[in-house]
Amino acid sequence: KQEVTQIPAALSVPEGENLVLNCSFTDSAIYNLQWFRQDPGKGLTSLLLIQSSQREQTSGRLNASLDKSSGRSTLYIAASQPGDSATYLCAVPTNFGNEKLTFGTGTRLTIIP
Amino acid sequence: NAGVTQTPKFRILKIGQSMTLQCTQDMNHNYMYWYRQDPGMGLKLIYYSVGAGITDKGEVPNGYNVSRSTTEDFPLRLELAAPSQTSVYFCASRSSGGYQETQYFGPGTRLLVL
Numbered sequence: 001k002q003e004v005t006q007i008p009a010a011l012s013v014p015e016g017e018n019l020v021l022n023c024s025f026t027d028s029a030i031y032n033l034q035w036f037r038q039d040p041g042k043g044l045t046s047l048l049l050i051q052s053s054q055r056e057q058t059s060g061r062l063n064a065s066l067d068k069s070s071g072r073s074t075l076y077i078a079a080s081q082p083g084d085s086a087t088y089l090c091a092v093p094t095n096f097g098n099e100k101l102t103f104g105t106g107t108r109l110t111i112i113p
Numbered sequence: 114n115a116g117v118t119q120t121p122k123f124r125i126l127k128i129g130q131s132m133t134l135q136c137t138q139d140m141n142h143n144y145m146y147w148y149r150q151d152p153g154m155g156l157k158l159i160y161y162s163v164g165a166g167i168t169d170k171g172e173v174p175n176g177y178n179v180s181r182s183t184t185e186d187f188p189l190r191l192e193l194a195a196p197s198q199t200s201v202y203f204c205a206s207r208s209s210g211g212y213q214e215t216q217y218f219g220p221g222t223r224l225l226v227l
Contacts, residue, residue, distance in 0.1 A: 043220045044205075049215050089156075
């Protein structure tokens with residue numbers, strides 16, 4: 001059974017710092033890995049999707065990497081801003097197909113002005 | 114496009130009552146999902162559907178029922194509400210395309226069972 005872990009559960013950093021969020025998964029036979037953002041009281045918004053054939057995916061100040069062999073992914077946020085404060089969740093396909101996702105419990109990020 | 118919409122936003126139920134959580138998407142997505150999110154527990158899949166008339170259980174289906182009569186709508190039914198069903202419920206949808214497709218989420222329904 002696929003399990004996804006995100007450590008730490010919460011992280012606070014001063015504004016302007018670069019930071020890394022971690023995601024690990026137990027079954028490396030995945031087709032992709034996704035990072036989502038969740039603002040308080042809101043639904044999830046997809047940030048980045050990395051295909052299994054890719055090592056990195058970038059969107060603005062965000063860079064996600066994927067190492068299938070070690071079962072790890074990182075989300076790098078450059079020059080953090082207070083608006084980056086949110087919970088970040090990673091997710092991988094639950095099964096051989098891509099119909100279902102298994103989510104991590106998320107990292108709650110607070111950027112201190 | 115409105116995307117994925119959910120109603121109601123918040124509801125208080127008494128133990129034993131029933132209710133239906135509504136979910137509608139206007140993106141013509143074949144796949145639709147219901148999740149619940151408990152504090153610190155991540156999202157758990159309740160039910161999902163790969164098309165009209167086709168539904169299947171997820172990880173935590175007990176106490177819930179679903180139907181999918183149209184592509185747009187995927188209601189979630191709670192028949193006998195229990196305190197353990199206090200949670201935030203999210204509906205999501207996805208295109209049936211390849212492995213580059215992501216899920217789009219609604220804003221959630223917060224349910225309190227007392």
